[in-house]
Amino acid sequence: MTPAAPSIEAGDQPGAEASAPAPDTACVHCGLPVGAAPVGTDPYFCCSGCEIVYHALHESGFGDTYYRLSDVAREREPEPAKTSIDPLVLSELDTDGFLEDHTEQQADGTRTADLFLDGVHCAACVWLVERLPQELDGVLAATLDLPRARLSLHWDPDACRLSTVAEWLLQFGYVAHPVRQDASESRTEGERSLLVKVGVTWALAGNVMLLALAFYAGLDVSGDPGLATAARWLSMLLATVSVGYGGGEFVRRAGASIRLALRTRSLRSLHMDIPIALGILVGYADSAWSTVTGSGEVWFDSITVLIAALLTARWLQLRSRRLAGDATDRLLSLLPSMVRRxxxxxxxxxxxxxxxxxxxxxxxxxxxxxxxxxxxxxxxxxxxxxxxxxxxxxxxxxxxxxxxxxxxxxxxxxxxxxxxxxxESRVGRLLDWIHDGAAPRARVASLADRLTGYFVSGVAVLALATALIWWWIEPSAVATHVVALLVITCPCALGMATPLALAVAAGKAAQAGIFLKNESATQHLTEIDAVVVDKTGTLTDGRLSLIDAVGDEQAIDRAAALEAHSTHPIAEALVRARGSCSRDGSTGAGRTDPSQVAPAVAPTVAPAVGPVVEDVDAVSGQGIRGRVDGHDVIVGRPDWVRTFTSTWPDDPDRFTEWAEHGHTPVAVAVDGRLAVALSFGDALRPDSADILSMLDAMGTDVSLLSGDHPTVVSAVARSLGLPADRARGHVMPEDKQAAVERLQQEGRTVAMIGDGVNDAAALQAADVGIAVEGGSTASLVAADVFLTRDGLSPVADLFRGADRVMGVIRRNLSFSLFYNVAGAAAAMSGVVGPLVAAVAMPLSSLVVVTSSILQRSFPSPEPTGSPAPGSPDRPPTHAPSPSP
Amino acid sequence: MSVLYLLVPIALLLAGAGVAAFFWSVRSGQFDDVETPAIRVLVDEERPRSSDESPRP
Missing domain, CATH: 2.70.150.10 (Calcium-transporting ATPase, cytoplasmic transduction domain A)
Structure with missing residues (x-):
């Protein structure tokens, strides 16, 4: 089945020769909107990368199956296909050092390695990537882990080079890069051993419940002494394994917490494991005593289910943490570790x-x-x-x-x-500092842990009261009722309330391109009352682009045609603003960022009818002149261009005004006449103003600290409506950190939003550090939250989501507390027996689980084709350009 | 009722077998990725999968 051709909206544009598709037509390959400047003619593509991959798939005969499967299991955001790879990464794959460090040799001389694979997102990707063994001689096995975007490869280095594999994958738009600084191994190990515990404790709990069912159905010691005694002893045996193997974790941590509380003499050091361990141990001891003496109640079933349920919640929490860990690994592994010597x-x-x-x-x-x-x-x-x-x-x-x-x-x-x-480099030392500094940070007590002190005291008081009351009513029943109280108030639901809500939230956030590296950040986000924002790369794009143009449109195109012959950053910005998005389709361009491809490439993809450029003369530091389509065109500094023009308008203020705003003014003269005035600068991101007004509406104090020139910073602050005293330029990295710490000393909870190396220290110092998309390695490592979605709109989602998660947690906690109070009252009045406990405890946990899973904290990504054409969600390289 | 003296240990043995199988499946990494194998089912292919499907040790 061939993909349906996109509908061509001919009716909208009568008179157009080859009618262009509507901008929201889906790209045949990736499904994203093609935008105003589609590539190709029916089928249309959003960029030349997708076009190349589309044809590569059809030429190799994979097209039909690929496009049949590509809509299956499409839970991930597709992206335009990339067809270029850093040649340094490619060359590194074949070095002996790489094979030594990052791959494993098998007994027969073959090797196995893990590679990250960018661009995999659906069933078709799994199918295509796992065809490797059939397509390339020497590849023995290829297994893709789609959620982690990791390819496990088993190949014979004598028959096939790793770079050949990477190149094969590249022609279909998948960029492979090696797995470096891999922390996932230890994470996987921790997850697996906890999962085994979960399985074993549930199996034990299930069998204990079966035996307990016999007691609830009427088996008792007086009726059938032999069977009843055997069943009790067997329950005890199973429960002993469960308590020792699964419950040991809670007891150990409770012990550590009590020791800490004794040392610091503070109830605040007590955490939720204490009442849990207490409930487990008391219930177990009492049941064991009943078993040995042959009289009294046994609670083994409640205890074993409790242990299994709590371990499950803990495992889910651990598993959700790997999302951020995997994403960090993947981003860090993008750095090439090869150098041209x-x-x-x-x-x-x-x-x-x-x-x-x-x-x-x-x-x-x-x-x-x-x-x-x-x-x-x-x-x-x-x-x-x-x-x-x-x-x-x-x-x-x-x-x-x-x-x-x-x-x-x-x-x-x-x-x-x-x-x-x-x-030893400055960035390297900074990374070391961040790694070292991360450890001693004070652990922030979560909301649930803060309740624990009161909870433990409350339970202790109630237990004492129960003992006194029943001592007065019937002394022989004291122990039974106190144990019933301790078991029923064992905070199973309370212990699950926070971790489950956070685990589910982390998963939803990751789908929305927001990665929460540490969970206390979620709580802090709702308490933020001061935000420090970086400018370059955070509020702005972080690179030169055309901001304003006044004058003749045609002259701009001529200037762009001329500037295509220069490699100056301004020339690059002009060509990018006027060119099509197709540049990153040029293969083999060794650039880390396709958008920074030198403009020299542009003429090769310019339409054949492009302007004719002759006599180009670039004057260093001034500008460039030449003939375009027979016209003399001069582009450069206004005062330099002026020397070539006979007439100069009396309105030169525009240039000075732009310069005052921190922008770079450029004049274009055509045939000796000033034709257009251009202004270049670091463009604000489209959503910056929205974010700042949202933060303002939340009642937070926003301040802008930048290392850039104060003129530029105050100009940005002005255009964002930020008071001048809140924006400072020329701020050193240390000063940023100091500013954050000063705010904290004033009692503020501070969030820092940044992207650069110079922000890393401040990100680390802030209560919540947020690194935006495309940030430096250092910021990524230092931040508590990082974004993989372009722009600042995820920051708004983050704040809103954190609010909702805390709402869910509060709802869970109130319910659990209500349950515990009701349970305590029932136990004190003497109506709680093992059967009541066995029913009530799992029910309460079920309520908490349901409430956590059904939360609507972070918006799930829209299905394909959501971003509007030209919206900030699209990579800047694909910005539509006006048709020539 | 005395048949229970036989049935319960058998039930426990079965449970033990289940736990052992679970232990093996976790250790061999079958729970590390629960999404891709579900997709792999959809790929109907003449492919002769090589014997060592999971090359990771």
Whole structure:
């Protein structure tokens, strides 16, 4: 079955020669809207990546099956296909060092490895990826784990190289990268052993319940002494295993908590495990005594079910935590650990970063990230420090300039003399600091744990009261009723109320592109009353783009055609603003960010009828001139362009005004006349203003701290309606951290939203650190919450979701407390027996479980095709451009 | 009723077998990913899956 061709809305555009599809027509490959500038002619694609993959699938004969399966089990957000991969990652896959560190050799010389695979999202992906063994000789087995986007590969290194596998996957739009810094192994191990405990305790509980059923059905010691005694002893045997194997965890943690409480002399150190352990131990001891003496009640069934249910809740919580852990691993593994080293004879070879030493020479091609701290040895270029310092304007570097790891090289290749690499570089040291600093942070008592002190005291008082009352009524029944009280008030539902709600919320949040790395963040988010926001890359895109243009539209296109011959960042921004999205379809472009592909590529994909450009002359630091379609075109600094124009309007204020706003003004002259005035700058994200007004409406104090120039910062603050005293520029990373800590000392609960290396310390110090999409490694590691959805709208979802989760938790806690009070009253009046406990306890837990699962905290992602054309949800590279 | 003296131990043995099977399935990683295998069922293919389906040790 071939995919249905998209409907062509010819009627809407009468007179159009080849009528373009409606912007919301689904891309034939990925299903996202094609936008205003679709690629291809019937079928239409959203980008050339999808087009390439579509044809690759059909040429290899996979097309029919792929598109038949692609709608099955499509629970994940599809993305436009990527067809380029970092050549450094590819070359690393074949190095001996990589094979040694990240793959495992089997007895027969074959190897196994895990790779992350970006772009897998549906049944068709599973089918296609798992065809690897049939398609490539040397691949023995390929198993895809779809939720984790991990491919387990078993291959013969002599018959097939790993890079060949990656290239095969790439032609269908899957980008493979190695699994690095893998913490998932230990997480999996922890999950598995807890899951075994859950299974064993449920099996024991089930059998104990069966035996208990016999007692409830009428079996008793007087009627059939032999059978009843045997059943009791057997129950005790099973319950002993359950208490010792499953319940031991609660007892151990309760003991630790009591010791801590004694040391700190504070009820606040008590946590929920204490009443749980107390209920289990008292119930078990009393039942064991009844079994031995042959008289009294046995509670074994209630206890074993309690243990199994609580372990299940704990396992679910653990499992939900792996979502954030896996996502972190995946993002961190994207960093290439290969470097281009320039040898003494001038040859360039790629080596692993850990083989680089001080004094080596490293080449950084255009568009790549500088991998080391060092000094430029040769070359002249512009680098973007936005991630490191927050400066939005690119900085020029030449021989002798210092460059730091993490900066992006924008214009021309650079050779850098290494001064520090890896962990010794500034970014490396910062990462170490964050890792070390993460541990001693004070554990925040969760809401449920804060209740525990009161809860334990309350239960103790009630137990005493019960003892006194029954001592007075009937002394022989004291023990029975006190035990009944302790068992029935054992806070099963209370202990599950928080973890379950948080576990379900973490799963829903992850589906919405929000990853909660630590659970106390959810609670803190509802208490935030001060927010510190970074500017570059957070409120803004973090790169130059065309912000404003006044003048002749055609002249802009001519300027863009001319600028396509330059590699200046401004030229790149202009070409990007006027070009189509198809650039990232060019294969083999070795860039980490397809949007930063040098404009030199643009002419190759420009339509054949594009303008003719001749006599190009780029003047460094001033601008560029040339002939476009027979017209003289000059683009550059206004004062430079002015020297070529005979007439200059009397309204030069526009340029000064733009400069005052922190933007870069550019003039375009055509045939000796000023034709258009352009303004370039770091564009605000479309949703920035909404977020700030939402935070404001929540009653939080928002302050803007940026490392960028104060003029730019105050201009951004003005356009966002932020008071001038709340926005500061030239803020050092240490000052950001200090600012956060100062707010905390004033008693505020502070959230920090940022993306850069310079934000990492503040993210770490804040009560909740939120790293936005595309942030630096350091911010990702330091943050408590990170976003994988573009823009700032997930921040709003995060705050709203956290509010709702806390609502669910409060609802759960109130219900559990109500249940416990009712249970205590019943036990004191003497109506609670083992049967009542066996029915009431699971019922209360069931209510809490249902309430947690049915929560509507985070919005689940819309089905395919949700983002409106040109909406901020789309990657910036696919922004529709006006048709020429 | 004395048949229970025989039946209950048999029931326990069965439960023990279940637990052992569960233990094995967890250890061999069958619960690590519960989503992809469900999808794999949909892929009707002439494929001769190689003998070592899970290469992870």
């Amino acid at each position: 320039v040898g003494p004879d001038g040859t360039v070879d790629t080596v692993r970063l850990d083989e680089i030493h001080r004094g080596d020479l490293v080449r950084v091609p255009t568009g790549e990230v500088v991998p080391v701290d060092g000094v430029v040895a040769s070359g002249e270029s512009t680098i973007n420090n936005a991630v490191l310092t927050g400066e939005s304007r690119p900085e020029s570097v030449r021989a002798g300039s210092d460059v730091a790891a993490g900066a992006t090289n924008l214009r021309a290749p650079l050779d850098v003399l290494v001064q520090a690499a890896g962990p």
